[in-house]
Amino acid sequence: MAKDSQFADVRTEQPSATSLSQKLYFAAWRWHFYAALYVVPFMIMLAVTGLMMMFITQFDGRDGEKIAVTPQSTALSVTDQAAAATSAVPGDVVEYIGPKSDALATVFRINTGDTHQMVAVNPYTGDVLGNWDRRTGWYDFADNVHGSLLLGDTGDRLIEIAAGLGLVLVLTGLYLWWPRGGDTSVFIPNLKARGRTLWKSLHAVTGFWISALLVVFLISGLAWAGIWGGKYVQAWSTFPAEKWNDVPLSDSTHASMNHGNQNDVPWALEQTPMPASGSDVGVTGTAEGAPVDLNSLVALGRDLGLKGRFRVAYPRDETGVWTINQDSMSGDSATPTIDxxxxxxxxxxxxxxxxxxxxxxxxxxSMAVGIPLHMGLMGLWNLLLNTVFCLLVIFVCVSGVVMWLKRRPSKAMRLAAPPAPADMPLFKGVLLIAALLSVAFPLVGVTLLAVLAFDVLVVGNIPALKRALS
Known part of the structure; x- marks a missing residue:
C-alpha cells in the first residue's frame, strides 16, 4: 500500500529486507493479507446488507411508519384505535407505535398467540390499512444476515471475529500506507499509474480516507456482539438500576423487551433489571383519577416532552410495567440526545x-449516537454518508482482491501470501500484542494467536505447505 518503490512489489520467497523498517513493513503486509483473507467476504456482506437496510428503512419503513393517511381535524382516542386493530386481528396489544406526523398511520403490535402482527390503523377513521408479520420482511432478512448470517450465535461469533480483524486491517493498512520520504501525494490517488500500481494507489488512498469511519462502525458493531459487547463492554457500561431509588426490581432485564434477535431497547439499558409494579413508590405520572391505560400513557409521554413518534409497551404480566420509549436506534427520531x-x-x-x-x-x-449513525437514521446527510461509505468499503475489498490476483504468478496454484521477513527481531513483541488482544478482544486475540502459531509452527516446518501458501 505504500508508495516507496523499495518495498513495492516483492515476489520472492524471502524478501531481501535488512533494515528494521523494511522488516516491519513486510510483517505488516503479511498480517494485512492474512486478515483480509477472512475479512473481505464479511465486509462485502456487511456493506451490501447495510445498504439494503438503509434504503428499505428510507423508502418503505420497518414497522409501517411510512403508511400515509389524510389528516382530519379530530383523531380517535388511542384506545379506540387499538380496539379497531384488535377487531381486525384478534389478540393482545403489546405495543403502540405513534405516528411521526399527522399524515401517517398509527401502528399496533398484536400478539395473536402464534405470531406478532403489526396492524396499521387510520387514526382519524379507525380503518385498518394493513397487517403483516412483524420482522419477516426483506429488512429483517438483511438484518439477520448482517447480524448472524442466519446462524444464530455461531454466526454472531464469526462476524465478531471479522469485525475485530477488520481493526487489524485498518491498523496494518495505515502502517503500509504511511507516507515515507515526505511523499504527500499518497493523500490522492495516482490516476496516471497503470496496472497493479493504479489499483494499489486507489486501494491505499480510499482505505485511508474511510479508515476513521470504518473504525467507528467496527467498534459499534462489536459492541452488539455476544462476547466483546455482551460480556465485556456492555456489562461494564450498563445503566445502574440503583439510580432508581429503591424501586422494586423484576427478575427480567430490559433485554426481555427485545423481539427475538431484534434490539428494541437502548444498548445501555439491555442488561439493567426492569422495575416492577405493585408498590407505592414512584413519582406522579398519569393524571390523578384517570384510568391507567393507553390513553393516559400517551398523554403522559406528551406531558414529559416527547414529540413526534414514540412507543408504549404494555405490561407483560402482573408485575410488569408500562414502558414509554423514544430512541433514535428504533427510528423514532433523528436526534439521539432526546432519547x-x-x-x-x-x-x-x-x-x-x-x-x-x-x-x-x-x-x-457513545453507543446511543453510534448506533443510529451506523444505521443511517440521523437524517439525509447520514444516509448519503453511509451510502458512499458502504460503496467505498466494497471498492476497497474488490481492489484488494484485484491486487492479489495481479501479484500472483501466472497460473500459480498457490496462495502467494506476502513473504515473511527473516530474523524478525520483534517476534516476542508480536506475541505480547496478540496476548493483550486476547484479553481486550477475546475472539480476535485467540484467532491471531492461532494464525501466528500455524504460520510459525506448521507452515514454517512443512515445505509443501509453505510452497502452497507462499
Missing part, C-alpha cells in the same frame, strides 16, 4: 424510572 425510557406502575400510574440520554455512561452515550 428517553420511562417505566410506569401499571396499578398506580406512578413513574418508577425515567432514563434520559444524559443519564447514560460515556460508553452508553
Amino acid at each position: 428517553a425510557t420511562i417505566h410506569v406502575d401499571q396499578y398506580t400510574g406512578k413513574i418508577l424510572a425515567e432514563v434520559r440520554f444524559a443519564d447514560y455512561s460515556v460508553a452508553g452515550k
Whole structure:
C-alpha cells in the first residue's frame, strides 16, 4: 500500500529486507493479507446488507411508519384505535407505535398467540390499512444476515471475529500506507499509474480516507456482539438500576423487551433489571383519577416532552410495567440526545424510572449516537454518508482482491501470501500484542494467536505447505 518503490512489489520467497523498517513493513503486509483473507467476504456482506437496510428503512419503513393517511381535524382516542386493530386481528396489544406526523398511520403490535402482527390503523377513521408479520420482511432478512448470517450465535461469533480483524486491517493498512520520504501525494490517488500500481494507489488512498469511519462502525458493531459487547463492554457500561431509588426490581432485564434477535431497547439499558409494579413508590405520572391505560400513557409521554413518534409497551404480566420509549436506534427520531425510557406502575400510574440520554455512561452515550449513525437514521446527510461509505468499503475489498490476483504468478496454484521477513527481531513483541488482544478482544486475540502459531509452527516446518501458501 505504500508508495516507496523499495518495498513495492516483492515476489520472492524471502524478501531481501535488512533494515528494521523494511522488516516491519513486510510483517505488516503479511498480517494485512492474512486478515483480509477472512475479512473481505464479511465486509462485502456487511456493506451490501447495510445498504439494503438503509434504503428499505428510507423508502418503505420497518414497522409501517411510512403508511400515509389524510389528516382530519379530530383523531380517535388511542384506545379506540387499538380496539379497531384488535377487531381486525384478534389478540393482545403489546405495543403502540405513534405516528411521526399527522399524515401517517398509527401502528399496533398484536400478539395473536402464534405470531406478532403489526396492524396499521387510520387514526382519524379507525380503518385498518394493513397487517403483516412483524420482522419477516426483506429488512429483517438483511438484518439477520448482517447480524448472524442466519446462524444464530455461531454466526454472531464469526462476524465478531471479522469485525475485530477488520481493526487489524485498518491498523496494518495505515502502517503500509504511511507516507515515507515526505511523499504527500499518497493523500490522492495516482490516476496516471497503470496496472497493479493504479489499483494499489486507489486501494491505499480510499482505505485511508474511510479508515476513521470504518473504525467507528467496527467498534459499534462489536459492541452488539455476544462476547466483546455482551460480556465485556456492555456489562461494564450498563445503566445502574440503583439510580432508581429503591424501586422494586423484576427478575427480567430490559433485554426481555427485545423481539427475538431484534434490539428494541437502548444498548445501555439491555442488561439493567426492569422495575416492577405493585408498590407505592414512584413519582406522579398519569393524571390523578384517570384510568391507567393507553390513553393516559400517551398523554403522559406528551406531558414529559416527547414529540413526534414514540412507543408504549404494555405490561407483560402482573408485575410488569408500562414502558414509554423514544430512541433514535428504533427510528423514532433523528436526534439521539432526546432519547428517553420511562417505566410506569401499571396499578398506580406512578413513574418508577425515567432514563434520559444524559443519564447514560460515556460508553452508553457513545453507543446511543453510534448506533443510529451506523444505521443511517440521523437524517439525509447520514444516509448519503453511509451510502458512499458502504460503496467505498466494497471498492476497497474488490481492489484488494484485484491486487492479489495481479501479484500472483501466472497460473500459480498457490496462495502467494506476502513473504515473511527473516530474523524478525520483534517476534516476542508480536506475541505480547496478540496476548493483550486476547484479553481486550477475546475472539480476535485467540484467532491471531492461532494464525501466528500455524504460520510459525506448521507452515514454517512443512515445505509443501509453505510452497502452497507462499
